[in-house]
Amino acid sequence: MPGPRRKTAPERNDDNPANRREDLVRVAARLFREKGFDGTTVRDIATAVGMRSGSPFYHFANKHELLMAVMEEGLRLGLERSEAVIEDAGLPAMERFKRLVRTHYGILHDTGSDFIPVMLYDWRSLPDQYKRRIIELKDRYDDIWQSTLEDLQRQGLIRTDAKLARLMILGAINFSATWYHARSRAKNAVSLDALAEQTVALVTHPT
């Protein structure tokens, strides 16, 4: 008997269970971003990876654990990239800041990078018991920004309290998830590089 009809070919790796799990997380991220956690059914996700409706529950105990996996993957990838920026010890704070800003825009808008937007916009759908684990990772990410902004503030390049600056700057960048669309062909489309540059120009005060 044929499976359910699909409009597009399923996105699947080979049959290695670990890879199939990855498929689910990646596709879930995309669908959650597009339609929200509550607006996406487990059936939608299953179909998109070429499974039947009950099979995702072989990989995840329930839908919420799939949501957590999406967020966790986003923070894991984000931490990897941002820690690499920080580890370059010779970099001046201003240069570190510029790279962190550009990296964060990439995390939001690079192709296939749907994990962090899901965290930002479906945070309230995550049950409290799962939040702890994500918060732990999120705190590490915030720390990277925090220490960089404290350096900038000491140098007089930023005028406000470092913590508030962090919340506002990340807020400004995060909000681009609602209006920036990389695929847009509009003439006035801005590159991520330009966007990062403008963001830095807006909030820093060169002496």
Added chain:
Amino acid sequence: MPGPRRKTAPERNDDNPANRREDLVRVAARLFREKGFDGTTVRDIATAVGMRSGSPFYHFANKHELLMAVMEEGLRLGLERSEAVIEDAGLPAMERFKRLVRTHYGILHDTGSDFIPVMLYDWRSLPDQYKRRIIELKDRYDDIWQSTLEDLQRQGLIRTDAKLARLMILGAINFSATWYHARSRAKNAVSLDALAEQTVALVTHPT
């Protein structure tokens, strides 16, 4: 026969149908903000205003029209307050900007002001056919900010393109919906006045 049990007294006005409609919009805004559009049932809303499950459909054709009414009310209130700021012709651009920032924080965090946060976080739940009407109002709101930021830029108080500045600054403020909680008793709690001040300090460059 008694109605369904409630944990809290229903929030109701008198029986004037227009007032009951307002009750629904206000309560829906609060619940949508807390639990999301998809996470809130029409039954939840009905119970909270002291109606039975089918009765909201006497006031609204469907759940989506209730969502639209919430967003519309938010923009109506926001426009009212912001236009008042703009209309004071004698005001320097910098002072206008400060007041707009403070006003926007109020729109997000004043008691009972849940309409705009719903628009920000449940925008994708609004069907396209309803979006047009909301976009029209939203454009008027953006115009107020846009012209003020253009003035600031001409005076050299802001370093970036006015449109990008608008998106980034409103983004920074809007994102406070995810982390600022007016009721929080934390010692480091910041007032909306202080928040507005810090925001202005972050993005303006006094000469």
Added chain:
DNA sequence: CCTACCGATCGGTAGG
């Protein structure tokens, strides 16, 4: 990972 299925919930409606 599939088949076959269930229990619960939910938006919405007819008729008063």
Added chain:
DNA sequence: CCTACCGATCGGTAGG
């Protein structure tokens, strides 16, 4: 605005 209700959908499961 209430009563009584329906059709559809959905997360999740047993058994293989």
